[in-house]
Amino acid sequence: MEKTLLGPSDLEVTKIGLGAWQFGEPTWGWGTTHSEKEAIEIIHQALDLGINWIDTAEVYGNGISEEVVAKALKHRRKEVVIATKVSGAHLRPVDIQKALEGSLKRLKTDYIDLYQIHWPHYYVPLQDTMATLSKRVDAGQIRYVGVSNFPVSLLKEASKAFAPKKIITNQVRYNLLQREIEKEVLPYCRRRGIHIIAYSPLAQGVLTGKYHSHQEIQKGPWGSLRLFAHEENFQQAEGVLEAIQKIAQERGVEPAQVALRWLIQKEGVVAIPGAKSIQQLIINAGASGWSLSREEMKMLDISSAHLSLTAYELSED
Ligand SMILES: NC(=O)c1ccc[n+]([C@@H]2O[C@H](COP(=O)([O-])OP(=O)(O)OC[C@H]3O[C@@H](n4cnc5c(N)ncnc54)[C@H](OP(=O)(O)O)[C@@H]3O)[C@@H](O)[C@H]2O)c1
16 A cells, blocks of 8 residues: 655554444444454455555544444554544534543544544634644654544644644545645645545545435435535536546546546545445555556546536535
8 A cells, every 4th residue: 555654743644544434323334234344354454455554533433433443442452543533523622622522432543643623613812732742742642633524724723823833734624525725725735745545535425426416425424415416416426537537448447537537636635425325345455556647647636627516515424
């Protein structure tokens, strides 16, 4: 598996990590389509394939995701970079401390490799939040700090408050259908050496090509809450899906692999696809170890350059 150093840190991670929101979250079918046994198998298989990091959060399944990760890593903690997140509702110093202790307990570990602010809180001064995180780094409970869903303005403010320590990552939504970070966030992060961790890299399954209509998406997990469950958005996605399909067919790879490859081939970007089965995991890991040509990258760029999606979604996780 291809690896990279994560931002200005000594954390060497595979360009494809494993997202763990799927573990513990009923809306993703937890307890119906998959459960703890499958999740633990998926995590073990991920490590066996060479994937060396997992992204979770205190809010995923209300703590279940962190507990499942801990169960899977019982004898393998040292092999893995654990990234978790403090909820945006817990950014006051007293709340961070409580949240961190909760995550350490659920994860059954005495340190977190990458502790991320899940989303900003506009009424808690970032200075207080960053000062508390800095102390937790000094105490050895956190190795590195990242943020998530941060626009450039807040990233600048957080970086200033955290100096001389550095924020190493910004975890944001980024995939072939949702490229809004390319305007400001991606260029800024590249200039500052902050890695982008691309979440929803498969547009929550849409980029795998398994949905043939917006109605099919409505029947899947998240139902009509999903952006592409709306006809006008799905119609726009079709051109991108065709380009992906064409490249996948010519190369004899899976569409999901093309979509993920497009992301991780970009400078300063790693991706954390979620998986609900070993089969999905194996496909996603297969985005590593080969390259799209310059022409193929361009074709994908052009296919998705002018989407204008209607924003129905309620985002949240
Ligand atoms: N920081 C944040 O605010 C934030 C927000 C969202 C996610 N995240 C993180 O990012 C990770 C990934 O994002 P995501 O879960 O939103 O979306 P995603 O990775 O784009 O999509 C994951 C879903 O796509 C389907 N899938 C995955 N691989 C597949 C394959 N090879 N073939 C067919 N279907 C496949 C599965 O769902 P079905 O089988 O049900 O289709 C899976 O649950 C999460 O686990 C979480 O760690 C962070």
